[in-house]
Amino acid sequence: MRALAAELGWAWSGTPDSPVLVTGRSSGDARLRPVGRYEERYVGGESYVELAVPLATVAADDAAQAAAFRAVNEELTAALGEPSVLGSHGDIGPFYDSGQLWGAPFMRWRGRPDTLELRAGKAGPELVLQPTDPAENWFWRQGIGEEQSISGYFGSNRDRANAGLGFPGGWTARSWETVTRSLSDFLGALPAETTALGIGIGMPLYGRTGSGAPILFDVTCRDRLSIGCFAPDDVDPAALGWGTVAQHPSTASVWSDDDPVWRVDAGGPGEPKGRALAEMLVATARAVGVSEPADLIVGGEAEYVDDYHVTFYGLGLRTG
Known part of the structure; x- marks a missing residue:
């Protein structure tokens, strides 16, 4: 030195x-x-x-x-x-x-x-x-x-x-409060980080219930964070804080049609309210019938970001 x-x-x-x-x-x-x-x-x-x-x-x-x-x-x-x-x-x-x-x-x-x-x-x-x-x-x-x-x-x-790069084992969230905290940290900083790194992240989240494991959310972020919600008809997303394309017009460039109907534009660097977004996602998952954190699953396709294989250690969620 x-x-x-x-x-x-x-x-x-x-x-x-x-x-x-x-x-x-x-x-x-x-x-x-x-x-x-x-x-x-x-x-x-x-x-x-x-x-x-x-x-x-x-x-x-x-x-x-x-x-x-x-x-x-x-x-x-x-x-x-x-x-x-x-x-x-x-x-x-x-x-x-x-x-x-x-x-x-x-x-x-x-x-x-x-x-x-x-x-x-x-x-x-x-x-x-x-x-x-x-x-x-x-x-x-x-x-x-x-x-x-x-x-x-x-x-x-x-x-x-x-060559020879080693990867640590991960961890699994054991409570909804831990999921809320980890999602809050992740979502709050995401658009600033993807902007800085010059990458885009597309992350589907699936929820295992008694009727299978359908997609519940689509988290999409490059310079702005947008989240789509695919709640079933017996759940009222508006009551949980979700809006439509009319309320979040910038999401039309992410999802061009009315699928998903329910969505939110969380903003660019420094704008997402991480805790509020995390609470909304967790409340929606539980309203749909996801009974425990182990049943909220990150889609495997989220792990492929441009030419990189990415492991989302901080979320504490299973990948499948």
């Missing part, structure tokens, strides 16, 4: 526990994260687990943060090619850091022995150089099966750089 700092013309500063590299950049100085007691179980001889370089200082609103991330995303992709891994850290960032309130998207160019990651930082996007094994070992070891042990979502493509 000292040799790298010297080569870049950066001055070494700070303390041994919190070293700083003075870059002279307007976006701020770089930070090194030494191996501490929370990291030592995941490393194999490394002194540092991250070198984080701020790339921009951006206004705190979600749309500005997402746009700044997207701009750097496009610049890095043009220079390095498509990232081999992308997703969202959710509210539990690497080595137990907390995610950003607007969203926690990341793009990763995996390598050996080091990996380069574009990450949502506190003031704007950050470029993070990290030894590959500690970061992946930390993630893999979170798969303990306890509720909300892993948050966010993780996608990988078929790039040869992903």
